Amino acid sequence: MYECGTCDFEFRYREDCDAHMDEYDHWVECETCSRQFRTEGSCEQHMDALDHRAPVFECETCPRQFRTERSCEQHMDALDHREPAFECETCTRTFSSQAAANQHMNVKNHWEPTVSCETCSQMFHTHEAADQHMEAEGHYENYCAECDRRFMNENCLRQHLNSKIHRGTEVVCPFCKAHFVTAGGVTHHVESGTCPKAAKWNRETIHRMIQRLDPNGLVTNKQIGWHNDENVRYYATDRAFDGTSWVCYLCQRGFSSMTGLNSHLNSPFHREKIYHCLNTRGGCNKEFNSLGALFNHLESESCGYIRFGDVQRVHRRLNDAILNRKVITSL
DSSP: OEEOTTTOOEESSHHHHHHHHHHTTOOEEOSSSSOEESSHHHHHHHHHHTTOSOOOEEOSSSSOEESSHHHHHHHHHHTTOSOSSEEOSSSSOEESSHHHHHHHHHHHTOOOOOEEOSSSSOEESSHHHHHHHHHHHTOOTTEETTTTEEOSSHHHHHHHHTSHHHHOSOEEOTTTOOEESSHHHHHHHHHTTOOTTOTTOSHHHHHHHHHHHOTTOSSBOOOSOOOOOTTOOOOOOGGGBOSSSEEOTTTOOEESSHHHHHHHHTSGGGSOOOEEOSOTTTTOOOEESSHHHHHHHHHHTTTSSSOHHHHHHHHHHHHHHHHTTOOOOOO
């Protein structure tokens, strides 16, 4: 089984897992390059191996940044990039050279601590001392105190806090009563046609229903014509094989099997964008080819329109409109 590293969905085939992560933007990104990874662990290994951590030390006069204080010091010494005034870090004395200032600070123990705690105002002379403080106080910036886990950025921490570990499985399928962590998860469950109690519901039927109930275009895009793909299936031929992989003619992505390519062709990946973000006044112009993708976007809080917990309220209102055939006037 292959598991999405963000939402814990499991798939029998790797291609299906990749298609899911493409659709819901669940890949983990390197901090400095455009590489994407399936899991946080593999992304961490990549950044450690290629020194792709975000730079933290800056030259005093030019915009160059460095991963370590030593490399930054070497750069400034080699190019004479020290600040022109050589001041003591704690008292008001100044010196004609950095060497003289250093000698003074060594004698008087006037070195100013330069390593800050990520969340409070305390400063430390070494990264080790700062780490000891942050470990003891739970002061890491992207840190879950309950799980004692650190995360490489705020987005990863937010995804963790919004996962089933902390949120539980409170979102219930209106048909089979299965429990899910997110509104996006239960919507994907119904749209994909996998709900055992909603055999007639899928991406196409849900869209047709919402389009009829949404005359003002609160959630759906206006379309000149809608092509019903409910009963249409796409199949690759032997011509899609280039000698090493099965290639999608639309996006040139390769798959290890014809089954994987067929699954990709029949996923919403290349379908028309039929929904839009509710945050139109806020300037979010994102569009989506499935309702699940829209809910996933809202739950990510990336456009600042709504908090994660409030998305469930929007989901309930939309469910009520669909099941009771009520015109959507607000969400």
